[in-house]
Amino acid sequence: MLRRCFWFVLFFVGLYVCAWGCGGWTTYDEYKCSNPNTTITYNNFVKGFLDKWCNYCHSVTSENRRGAPIAYVFDTYASVVALKKRIFLRSAANNITMPPGPDDPPLEERNKLAEWIVCGTPR
Numbered sequence: 650m651l652r653r654c655f656w657f658v659l660f661f662v663g664l665y666v667c668a669w670g671c672g673g674w675t676t677y678d679e680y681k682c683s684n685p686n687t688t689i690t691y692n693n694f695v696k697g698f699l700d701k702w703c704n705y706c707h708s709v710t711s712e713n714r715r716g717a718p719i720a721y722v723f724d725t726y727a728s729v730v731a732l733k734k735r736i737f738l739r740s741a742a743n744n745i746t747m748p749p750g751p752d753d754p755p756l757e758e759r760n761k762l763a764e765w766i767v768c769g770t771p772r
């Protein structure tokens with residue numbers, strides 16, 4: 650009886666750990682700034698990153714948004730900062746659900762985006 654219970658509990662503990670650990674997404678609140686003196690800025694990196702990987706769907710001027718919500722526009726510093734938590738969840742660090750296509754930014758760039766977002770979004 651005790652033995653059976655053990656496996657039962659182990660199964661659910663495993664499931665729980667996996668939901669967090671193997672699920673593979675990280676939220677803005679979980680990710681801590683490891684480089685407070687970051688040299689990554691909106692102008693030297695983030696703007697170019699978004700223009701290359703996101704704005705052909707997300708820009709106001711996009712001629713074919715491919716379903717990208719109209720509220721999610723990344724054309725200005727202010728709009729990017731306002732949406733930073735959602736951008737983080739979809740594209741920064743190990744979050745890879747945006748862009749949706751087969752072409753994906755390298756992890757190194759996603760990590761830079763993550764650092765910029767959690768270290769104060771310097772302009």
Ligand code: HEC
Binds near residue numbers: 699721
């Ligand atoms: C091929 C077009 C396309 C590209 C490129 C693209 N997106 Fe999207 N995006 C979409 C579509 C379609 C949706 C709505 C469906 C969804 O949420 O998955 C969306 C929704 C979103 C949302 C809002 C959904 C939410 O609440 O999280 C965010 C934030 C987002 N995208 C960020 C990005 C970022 C950042 C990039 C670039 C790294 C990017 N997207 C690139 C098409 C695109």
